[in-house]
Amino acid sequence: MNRIDPKLAATLRQPAELVDCGLAPASDLVDLQRVAARYAIAVTPDVAALIDPEDPNDPIARQFIPSALELAHEAGELADPIGDDVHSPVAGIVHRYPDRVLFKLVHVCAVYCRFCFRREMVGPGKATALSDTAYRDALTYIRQHPDIWEVILTGGDPLMLSPRRLAEIMADIAAIDHVKIIRLHTRVPVVAPARVNGEMVAALKVQDATTWIAVHANHPRELTPQARTACALLVDAGIPLVSQSVLLRGVNDDASTLEALMRAFVECRIKPYYLHNGDLAPGTAHLRTTIAQGQELMRDLRGRVSGLCQPDYVLDIPGGHGKAPIGPIYLSHPNSGGGELSSEMRYRIVDYCGDVHLYPPKP
C-alpha cells in the first residue's frame, strides 16, 4: 500500500476554512460546499500566502480557490477527458504509446487545481491508492513489455509519497532492464517546496535509470524563492527538469504573463516543455480559452523570447488518442492539399513579426 507522508498540516481543505482565512467570501459558502461535495479542495500554506485576498481576479486564487462556476457543466465535458481508462491494461497503468506508460501510484495531490483533467479521479474519497497486489501486478506488466523505455509517475502527485516509499518504488522500476527513463510529474516543488529536501532528492536518484521531472506551474508568481530553491536542489543533484503548464483564462492568457512564466522556468533551469490547452474536464469551462487564442499567444511568445523559452502548445485528443501539437503553423504552400511543389511555386513562411516571405522548393 502506498502511504502518503503525513507532514502536510495546515493545508486548507474546507470551504469554511477558506472563508475564515479571507480567501473566499462568506456569501459563497453554500455554493462552495456543493463544489466540495464533488471535487477535492486543498490549498497549501505556500499557495495561500501567494494569494492577494484583495484582488477578486487573483491568478493564483483562480487556480486553487473553488468557484460556484464549477457547478456548471458544459456539453462535451468528460469525466475522463484524455481517455486514460481505455488504455489501462491493469490497475495503475496507462499504456497509450508503445514505448512508455503512465504509472499512477497515488490519487492525492498537495493542492487540487480547479481545472484538473483528472478531477473525477484525484482527491480523498475518489479512487483508492494501489494495493500491494495491484502495485506488483503493475510492475509485472512493465517487466513483460520490453518496448517500455520510459515510465511516467503521475496520478495524483508522486512527490506526496514519503521519501522512503518513493525510493523503494524508484528502485523497483529501475531494476527492470528495459526501463531507462523514470519521469515524475509534480506540482510539489512549487506548491509545497519544503518537501523537496535532501532525503527526497536522494530518493529520486537511482542506479540504472535516468530520472526526469516535469514541474507544473502556470503563473510566474508561483516560482517563489522557495520554489526556486527546491528546483535548484533537484537540478544540482543532476535531475533534469522540464515544465508543464495549462493555458488558463484569467491566469496566464496574456502574452506578458506567459513570457514571464517561460523566462522564470528557464532562469530555474527548467526547460519549457508543454503548454496544454485546457482539457474538457467537468466544470472548467470558465477557465478554458479558445484554441485560436492559444495560437495567437504562441505567435506572440515567438516574437518575445528565444527558442529556449518556447513550449509546445498541445492538446490531448479526447477519447485517449494522445497529444497533438496545435500550432500555430508557420509554413504553408499553394499545394496545401498535398503533392510536390513545382519549381515556380513557393513556400510561404511567416517570421516572428507576422510578415510573410517566400521560399523556393528544392529543385
Ligand code: SF4
Ligand atoms: S497537481 Fe495535477 S493531478 Fe493534482 S489536482 Fe493539480 S492538475 Fe490535477
